[in-house]
Amino acid sequence: MPDQNPLFPAFLQLENLRVLLVGGGNVGLEKLTAILRNSPRTAITVVSITLLPELRALAARHPRVQLLQKAFAETDLDAHDLVFAATDDPGLHRAIVAAARPRRLLVNVADTPALCDFYLSSVVVKGQLKIAISTNGKSPTVGKRLRAVLEETLPDELDEVLAQMTIIRGRLAGDFAHKVKSLNAVTAELAGGRAYESPATRRWRRVAIGSLLALGAVVAERMVRSRP
Numbered sequence: 001m002p003d004q005n006p007l008f009p010a011f012l013q014l015e016n017l018r019v020l021l022v023g024g025g026n027v028g029l030e031k032l033t034a035i036l037r038n039s040p041r042t043a044i045t046v047v048s049i050t051l052l053p054e055l056r057a058l059a060a061r062h063p064r065v066q067l068l069q070k071a072f073a074e075t076d077l078d079a080h081d082l083v084f085a086a087t088d089d090p091g092l093h094r095a096i097v098a099a100a101r102p103r104r105l106l107v108n109v110a111d112t113p114a115l116c117d118f119y120l121s122s123v124v125v126k127g128q129l130k131i132a133i134s135t136n137g138k139s140p141t142v143g144k145r146l147r148a149v150l151e152e153t154l155p156d157e158l159d160e161v162l163a164q165m166t167i168i169r170g171r172l173a174g175d176f177a178h179k180v181k182s183l184n185a186v187t188a189e190l191a192g193g194r195a196y197e198s199p200a201t202r203r204w205r206r207v208a209i210g211s212l213l214a215l216g217a218v219v220a221e222r223m224v225r226s227r228p
């Protein structure tokens with residue numbers, strides 16, 4: 001399958017790891033915000049020559065974020081597990097990746113797929129439910145739009161369902177196979193397909209898919225027309 005998305009999705013216990021963020025400008029602030037929104041107690045070292053006031057304010061609200069106002073040095077990689085590079089210096093990004101490789105550190109370089117060991121995703125949150133979306137870098141904008149559609153469409157009650165299922169699975173007796181059978185039976189309705197969609201969900205699905213397809217067709221046509 002030549003065209004498949006080969007990325008492996010996983011959900012990190014980031015609060016057990018140590019993160020280095022290099023760059024404290026606009027993009028650095030975006031990365032720090034994304035990390036802390038998901039995993040607010042993560043230990044993060046931010047290394048940057050300059051630090052935006054908003055980033056300082058965010059760090060002040062998170063005791064495990066440490067700010068180091070200075071230029072990046074290779075030794076900053078020591079004692080970290082993951083690295084985010086978000087400066088305005090592509091040469092520095094290449095140097096960070098080169099220094100991180102022999103240390104077996106995983107690196108994300110903002111907006112630079114060729115230098116990334118992992119990509120960030122659009123994240124849908126409904127209580128405890130979290131869905132990460134990857135377009136394999138094809139269009140982060142589509143990821144962002146899909147996030148909004150899913151946030152709007154997924155019923156808020158899903159979080160309650162999860163809470164109830166946790167209680168039920170804790171109470172179920174019997175062997176593993178019996179438990180799986182019971183849990184599948186209890187949740188059968190959730191997987192019931194379109195017949196089980198609420199009218200609002202059905203409408204959103206049609207609107208979302210319809211408008212994305214229409215938009216794609218318009219853009220494609222314009223591009224064909226504007227070709228020299």
Ligand SMILES: C[C@@]1(CC(=O)O)C2=NC(=C\c3[nH]c(c(CCC(=O)O)c3CC(=O)O)Cc3[nH]c(c(CC(=O)O)c3CCC(=O)O)/C=C3\N/C(=C\2)[C@@H](CCC(=O)O)[C@]3(C)CC(=O)O)/[C@H]1CCC(=O)O
Nearest residue numbers: 110111113119120121122134135136137139140141143144
């Ligand atoms: C999901 C999200 C997470 C986050 O960053 O937190 C994310 N980008 C987001 C938004 C966004 N990024 C860009 C735009 C402008 C419009 C556009 O270009 O489409 C917008 C839209 C906006 O801001 O509205 C610019 C851009 N991004 C990349 C390139 C380079 C390239 O494509 O070659 C360029 C061109 C730079 C340039 O032209 O200079 C590359 C990457 N961006 C990724 C993640 C990874 C792939 C994710 C995937 O598989 O989809 C990957 C590969 C690596 C990485 O950075 O991790 C977040 C949405 C969060 C949300 O709101 O839900």
Ligand SMILES: NC(=O)c1ccc[n+]([C@@H]2O[C@H](COP(=O)([O-])OP(=O)(O)OC[C@H]3O[C@@H](n4cnc5c(N)ncnc54)[C@H](O)[C@@H]3O)[C@@H](O)[C@H]2O)c1
Nearest residue numbers: 023024025026027028047048049050070071072087088089
């Ligand atoms: N701001 C955006 O939304 C956006 C969008 C698309 C592309 N970009 C590109 O992304 C890059 C970063 O953008 P930005 O807005 O975050 O820039 P920025 O100037 O706000 O931030 C860059 C940060 O990197 C730090 N830095 C530079 N060299 C360093 C070093 N040697 N050691 C430590 N820190 C160092 C700077 O002190 C600064 O805090 C730029 O190349 C920009 O063109 C930005």
